[in-house]
Amino acid sequence: MITGELKSKIDKIWNDFWTGGISNPLTVIEQFTYLIFLKQLDSKQMDNEKAANLLGIPLENAFYSKKHEPLRWSSFKEKDPEVMFDLFTKPQRELDDLTVFDFMKNIGKQGGVFAQYMKGAIFMIPTPKLLDKVVQQIDSLNLDNKDAKGDLYEYMLSKIAEAGTNGQFRTPRHIIRMMVQIVKPQQDDVICDPSSGTAGFLVSAGEYVYHKHKEWFNNKTFRNHFNNHMFNGIEFDPTMLRIGAMNMQLHGMENPTLIGKDALSESNGDIENQYSLILANPPFKGSLDYDEVESSLLKVTKTKKTELLFLALMLRMLKIGGRAAVIVPDGVLFGSSTAHKNIRKELVQNQQLQAVISMPSGVFKPYAGVSTAILFFTKTNSGGTDKVWFYDMKADGLSLDDKRNLLVDKDTFEQCFTHPETMVEAVKGKCDIPQILLDAKVIMNSTSLRGGTTKQSHETTAIAGNAKQSHHTKFSDRTQQSFTVPFEEIKANDWDLSINRYKEMVYEEIEYEKPETLIAQIKDLDKQRNDALLNLEKMMG
Numbered sequence: 001m002i003t004g005e006l007k008s009k010i011d012k013i014w015n016d017f018w019t020g021g022i023s024n025p026l027t028v029i030e031q032f033t034y035l036i037f038l039k040q041l042d043s044k045q046m047d048n049e050k051a052a053n054l055l056g057i058p059l060e061n062a063f064y065s066k067k068h069e070p071l072r073w074s075s076f077k078e079k080d081p082e083v084m085f086d087l088f089t090k091p092q093r094e095l096d097d098l099t100v101f102d103f104m105k106n107i108g109k110q111g112g113v114f115a116q117y118m119k120g121a122i123f124m125i126p127t128p129k130l131l132d133k134v135v136q137q138i139d140s141l142n143l144d145n146k147d148a149k150g151d152l153y154e155y156m157l158s159k160i161a162e163a164g165t166n167g168q169f170r171t172p173r174h175i176i177r178m179m180v181q182i183v184k185p186q187q188d189d190v191i192c193d194p195s196s197g198t199a200g201f202l203v204s205a206g207e208y209v210y211h212k213h214k215e216w217f218n219n220k221t222f223r224n225h226f227n228n229h230m231f232n233g234i235e236f237d238p239t240m241l242r243i244g245a246m247n248m249q250l251h252g253m254e255n256p257t258l259i260g261k262d263a264l265s266e267s268n269g270d271i272e273n274q275y276s277l278i279l280a281n282p283p284f285k286g287s288l289d290y291d292e293v294e295s296s297l298l299k300v301t302k303t304k305k306t307e308l309l310f311l312a313l314m315l316r317m318l319k320i321g322g323r324a325a326v327i328v329p330d331g332v333l334f335g336s337s338t339a340h341k342n343i344r345k346e347l348v349q350n351q352q353l354q355a356v357i358s359m360p361s362g363v364f365k366p367y368a369g370v371s372t373a374i375l376f377f378t379k380t381n382s383g384g385t386d387k388v389w390f391y392d393m394k395a396d397g398l399s400l401d402d403k404r405n406l407l408v409d410k411d412t413f414e415q416c417f418t419h420p421e422t423m424v425e426a427v428k429g430k431c432d433i434p435q436i437l438l439d440a441k442v443i444m445n446s447t448s449l450r451g452g453t454t455k456q457s458h459e460t461t462a463i464a465g466n467a468k469q470s471h472h473t474k475f476s477d478r479t480q481q482s483f484t485v486p487f488e489e490i491k492a493n494d495w496d497l498s499i500n501r502y503k504e505m506v507y508e509e510i511e512y513e514k515p516e517t518l519i520a521q522i523k524d525l526d527k528q529r530n531d532a533l534l535n536l537e538k539m540m541g
Helices: 004-019 025-055 066-071 081-089 100-106 128-139 146-162 173-183 200-212 214-218 220-228 238-250 295-300 306-317 338-350 410-418 433-446 454-474 487-492 515-540
Strands: 191-193 231-234 257-259 275-280 318-329 352-359 372-378 387-392 482-486
Touching (some): 004 128, 004 146, 025 128, 025 146, 025 238, 081 100, 081 128, 146 200, 146 238, 173 200, 173 318, 173 372, 173 410, 200 214, 200 275, 214 220, 238 257, 275 306, 306 318, 306 338, 338 487, 352 433, 387 433, 410 433, 433 482
Parallel strands (some): 191 231, 191 275, 231 257, 352 387
Antiparallel strands (some): 318 372, 352 372, 387 482
């Protein structure tokens, strides 16, 4: 969690950008990202130099040669603002006609995953004064601690939503965290987000693994898997690729795979049966021409709507036994078109749909008021849906207006995730997340969300058998927020997955007085009024 001191430093950097003439939140984030990268690059070389000196060996694979020392953070940060600005904006003849920015753009794979997506990057800080201000403030930030630097970048990203701009790139982090806690990433998972944006889902999955299973990192094979193979993202926007890459690097994910292309395009047809877990919030309300869409997706559901195509894409990308948690607009759940029905039928009849969590429309405010839901499913290609768990989320811990203020204090909100069993009553009516996590723990075990190995399947079957009767009792009352619906009923309702189709409303019976009683009461009131008027006349007489 970001501290008060670190928070105030980031606020000041943000304000300096804005007062210095950069008002687009994404531009602020991007320029901030470039400077963070330059500081990190210099810091890595310093560490390598110290290690080489300690061992008495020559430094190998240096980012900066002796000739290019003036382009290093530790060098230019000491310069006068005008000199520093020239190093960023004017090619230096004695430095192979490079600027600091040119050097950063050309470093390539040697600089890590972030540097690979520098094509098209533009330096946009307009004045020496602003550059100096921001450099000095970034220099004072502690970027040695993994948690601290991850928190500071997440806080910077949160300001995109606060500004009410480009919010489509930022799924609320507590919703992401809830989804990750429900699916519980495993040691051998290969995770993908096919619309990765700022990499919030991948970062949250990495944080879950790091904090819940630190013992896994004692294994060299797992460390290699975590750093090089576990996390994969697809994103067509170069700016988002850079921001996402930096977000992941600052959270300790050294070499994730990021693919810079449109996940739905024909050129992406080779990604099939590769991932064991997909976490995503794909674009809503988009529309593509048929000839732009990868042909195999149209076989699942012939549509131009991106929200439906992404579901078809995920089924293609998942391995058998792979699972997914994906946010969709409510229209996906009840749309009456053939394409809508086909994708729902595919999930329920041919795959294994475990859960539908319906979220209130305010979750994505201030930049969108659309109602959404989270689908949890496993790819089986042979069915397996028995009962689908529905949860009617009414509160997510924040106000559902444009302000999105916390309804509970930060420590209480944190405990909703860390100790949900003790928080259900404490936050009742304000935050449903603790109850969702507790119900999911029961339901998902019984409906095989884990997918995966034979061992897991046996364990799941045993749990399901032992708990079947209690599940039936606990989740059969459809007047509650949490209940299950059997496969046959969903099929009979044309594969409709909207919670209102199955939820039973309880109407409070209101008893009214008999008409003759009401008439008597009115006559009594009239008599009292007439008596009062007579008394008033007597007093005045």
